[in-house]
Amino acid sequence: xxxxxxxSDGARISYVDDGAGEVLILLHGWSQxxxxxxxxxxxxxxxxxxxxxxxxxxxxxxxxxxxxxxxxFAADIAELMAQERIDRATMLGWSMGASVxxxxxxxxxxxxxxxxxxxxxPASVMRQPDMTDDDMTDAGALFDAxxxxxxxxxxxxxxxxxxxxxxxxxxxxxxxxxxxxxxLLDENCRPDAxxxxxxxxxxxSIDWRDLFPRVDRPVLVIAGRVSHVGVRSQEWxxxxxxxxxxxxxxEHDGGAHxxxxxxxxxxxxxLADFLAPA
Numbered sequence: 001x002x003x004x005x006x007x008s009d010g011a012r013i014s015y016v017d018d019g020a021g022e023v024l025i026l027l028h029g030w031s032q033x034x035x036x037x038x039x040x041x042x043x044x045x046x047x048x049x050x051x052x053x054x055x056x057x058x059x060x061x062x063x064x065x066x067x068x069x070x071x072x073f074a075a076d077i078a079e080l081m082a083q084e085r086i087d088r089a090t091m092l093g094w095s096m097g098a099s100v101x102x103x104x105x106x107x108x109x110x111x112x113x114x115x116x117x118x119x120x121x122p123a124s125v126m127r128q129p130d131m132t133d134d135d136m137t138d139a140g141a142l143f144d145a146x147x148x149x150x151x152x153x154x155x156x157x158x159x160x161x162x163x164x165x166x167x168x169x170x171x172x173x174x175x176x177x178x179x180x181x182x183x184l185l186d187e188n189c190r191p192d193a194x195x196x197x198x199x200x201x202x203x204x205s206i207d208w209r210d211l212f213p214r215v216d217r218p219v220l221v222i223a224g225r226v227s228h229v230g231v232r233s234q235e236w237x238x239x240x241x242x243x244x245x246x247x248x249x250x251e252h253d254g255g256a257h258x259x260x261x262x263x264x265x266x267x268x269x270x271l272a273d274f275l276a277p278a
Contacts, residue, residue: 005080007056011064013076015053019045022114023086024275026052027077029095029257030203031164031196033059033187036094039264040271048275051089053080055100057199063192068199070096070206074103081112088112090275094119095257096199102208110217117271119222120229120257123212123237125204139209140233148204156197164188164196170228171257184258212240219244220274222267224255245274 005013016034024044026037034041034052041050054061055073067073077100081089091113093101098121105113122140124131126148131141143151154163168188172181219241223234225248238244247270249255254262 002060005053005076005083007067007076007079009067009072011056011067011076012062013053013056013080014060015051015080016041017049017051017084019047019049021048023049023051023089025077025081025086025089025091026050027091027093027097027100028052028055028058029097030200031058031167031188031191032095032184033190035059035187036184036258036261038261040260040268043264043268044271044275051080051084051086053077057191057195059187059190063195068195069202070099070199071103071107073100074107077104078108086112088114090115090117092117092119092271093121094260095121096203097121099203099206099208102211103206105215106211110215113217115218115220115274116215117220117222117274118237119260120224120227120234122229122233123209124207128207137230137232138236139207140229140236142228143204145205148201152197152201155200156194160193160197161189173226173251173254173256173262176262180261184261209240212237213242215241217243218274220271221246222259222270223248224257224259225249226251226255227257229257 001017003015003017028036033054037052044050056064091101098118124139124141127136127141127144168185221234221238223231238246249259253266260267
């Protein structure tokens with residue numbers, strides 16, 4: 001079922017709400033959409049209630065003139081949960097969606113969370129001023145502030161589509177089916193260029209390293225062997241979490257940045273195992 005949330009600041013958020021039972025919330029990545037999780041929605045809505053929002057300005061949610069920030073997205077999720085009267089959920093965040101989940105935890109703690117799944121997100125996308133080279137590798141930082149600004153300008157400019165296509169091609173496995181690549185690119189190019197560039201800067205700038213010791217729920221961390229996000233960064237995140245399990249997807253199992261849609265049966269099996277009652 002497709003539903004809509006009118007947020008407290010006037011944005012409209014579209015979301016899927018399928019199935020019944022324990023709640024699983026799926027949070028997509030930067031410049032993508034809930035359609036990324038089509039295989040997980042189909043599979044897990046048979047036994048659970050699955051909610052998958054399109055962040056403001058993404059997917060089927062209309063563009064918003066404001067609020068393209070991680071913490072505002074986290075507030076939107078809290079408001080969605082309040083609208084649906086959800087007091088407990090398992091939450092999966094992929095890429096930037098993991099940052100939205102981390103912001104939610106930073107504000108609200110873990111009282112409403114049963115379990116967490118973090119999929120292929122660095123602890124800090126941008127190198128912070130105090131980072132040594134080892135710190136940068138542990139955090140998974142991909143570039144410095146100057147490079148971030150340059151990329152943001154490209155994303156906001158007249159050749160935004162080209163910049164986004166280059167981004168995508170660095171995040172998928174070689175030999176991906178052409179129709180799947182086209183689908184991913186089409187979703188990636190939906191959001192407004194200036195909005196997505198602003199969100200990119202906000203997303204990249206936040207350092208989450210001090211958050212992980214406070215995540216007192218079971219966590220599954222999923223990494224990709226050939227992802228642009230280094231496996232070592234995902235291993236480091238696990239060392240900071242009180243109760244974490246790491247699964248690394250190999251290249252033949254869609255082990256880049258989109259394992260849930262490149263190898264959905266393998267991904268769903270790993271997720272089902274984590275969600276199974278102890």
